[in-house]
Amino acid sequence: MRNKWILMAMLVCLRAGAIDLHGLPQDSLSLWVAPVESDRVDIAYRADQPASPASTMKLLTGWAALDRLGPDFTWHTRLMSTAPVVDGVLEGDLYWVGEGDPRFFGARLRELLDGLRQRGIRKIAGRLVLDASAYSRLSSADGFEQDEGESFMAPPDPLLTNLNVVWLRFFNDEQGVRVVLDPPLAGITLESHLTDGGGATCGDVRRWVLIKATGNTIFAAGKVPRDCDGSMAYLQPLEPEQFAAAAFAGVWQSLSGSGPLGVASGKVPEGARALASVTSDPLSRVLVDVNKFSNNPMVRSLFLTMGRQAPESGDTVADAERAVRQALVAHGLDGHGLKLENGAGLSRDERVTASLLGQVLRVAARGPYADELLASLPIAGQTGTLKHRFLDLGPALRLKTGTLKDVAAVAGYWQRRDGRRLVIVAFVNHPQAASLKPALDAVVRDAIRRYESDGI
Known part of the structure; x- marks a missing residue:
């Protein structure tokens, strides 16, 4: 042998x-x-x-x-509370409990909040409390400081939403030239200085448009060819927890919901019940x-x-x-x-x-x-x-x-x-x-x- x-x-x-x-x-x-x-x-x-x-x-x-x-294997994301619901009002804090769903995109967030609306809740009278306790700490990725802002640099987070990027979708049709955010972000102002770029071939829309985030404002300026209608580009305007909270509020408002009254971090208390939940892709x-x-x-x-x-x-x-x-x-x-x-x-x-x-x-x-x-x-x-x-x-x-x-x-x-x-x-x-x-x-x-x- x-x-x-x-x-x-x-x-x-x-x-x-x-x-x-x-x-x-x-x-x-x-x-x-x-x-x-x-x-x-x-x-x-x-x-x-x-x-x-x-x-x-x-x-x-x-x-x-x-x-x-x-x-x-799947991940579960839940909205939980110990507060009562009276006449469509959640009279206390709402806890957002994440497990780190890697594909928790804007559509999944909308599905989660739609579950809250289906329960009859239209107003959150308390705070949105972010429970990111699923991880005791994050693994590092040192030595890539020069790549800050790139989508591949988004750190993992139990509440990571849309990979921490907002997509800017550009339109140039009979209704004119415009841009919208996906998901919508509450507290973020979108300032557009876009004009018609004519019949040029689009390719990457960033060839034609300058995009940047300064504070709570996203700027988009340039000439958008008609061939760019529907084109998208991404941006990382916020830190993960800030982004999650802004996306939550933005989508909630788009569903005609009101509140919450501020954002905090914390752990869901014992005895809390699930008001809405979604399950990830496998x-x-x-x-x-x-x-x-x-x-x-x-x-x-x-x-x-x-x-x-x-x-x-x-x-x-x-x-x-x-x-x-x-x-x-x-x-x-x-x-x-x-x-x-x-x-x-x-x-x-x-x-x-x-x-x-x-x-x-x-x-x-x-x-x-x-x-x-x-x-x-x-x-x-x-x-x-x-x-x-x-x-x-x-x-x-x-x-x-x-x-x-x-x-x-x-x-x-x-x-x-x-x-x-x-x-x-x-x-x-x-x-x-x-x-x-x-x-x-x-x-x-x-x-x-x-x-x-x-x-x-």
Whole structure:
């Protein structure tokens, strides 16, 4: 048996040594390639060296969430109170209790408040109290201060609403040029200085319109071509709790509701009853947004949810990391080299080996939730972050991409015509990683070509 493993190790080294780096610096690449249907490893090049995986870390977090929570797991958002309702008036505080629904968009907020109106409540005579106690603390994403205001930088929050962004929808039709906010935000003034931009081709509406937030005012100015009718752009005008409160009040007012009398933070008291509630989309649906569009706030919510669901220490972040490592141990995987910060790869500190991530993907492909994970991955040349890459390989190739300032990465599966599958994990950690993506793609193509012809 010992001789068998020595022989296998020698073959791995020989195969790794034979790979063409396509100009990649030797110490920049980590590569692990192996068939799903076999226990062998076909290529392992610096595969046990901890490296920054960028957003391919989302695969590890997503797999662990499926394993720990199941694909049908849902989040619940409730409006609760101990106060009586008299003649349509809630005579006290209303508590908004969130669990971190990653897809709590404007439509879900409207559904929640419509439930309040259906109960016959038209006025909130007390305060809106935000209960964000589902997380004891948030995981960090340090080192990205220059990206403040970007949607991918929205921090997770039990009451995260619309990913903390307001969408500006532009119109240019027979009623004139205008812009509206979705969701409406109470206390925010929308100041429009828009004119007709004529018959020009729209493209990105931000080519034509300047958008900025100053204090409690959102400014939109410029010329809007008729081709931009219905176009949208986003903005992050407020901190998460401020945004949630403003969105609540704005939607409530649009439903002809009045109140609340101010906003506070606190925990729902014992004995409170639910006046309205909504249930999220299942975890499997959340994973589609996480992986196809590399959504950081959503996967950070998944990470923290694992900690909330298994509160061994009461520290949500520490419990989340423990849950991920327990998933690895349960499947016989060694977490050597793994360093977690937020589970999203939006980190200067997170590390994983190509070998570990590859083994996770192989376990996932053999497991009960293989279809859910595979369906969440971008399809080469068709969807998500892979829409404009590997156009020649098409739907047989499904990869999660990862990009940071010094990182380019891919991880996922390629399927042969006979149905057999190949796991591919490749990280490039180098100051010129962005310019090295073509070489990375060439390495991936080589691995596929060899497997397709049974050459490895």
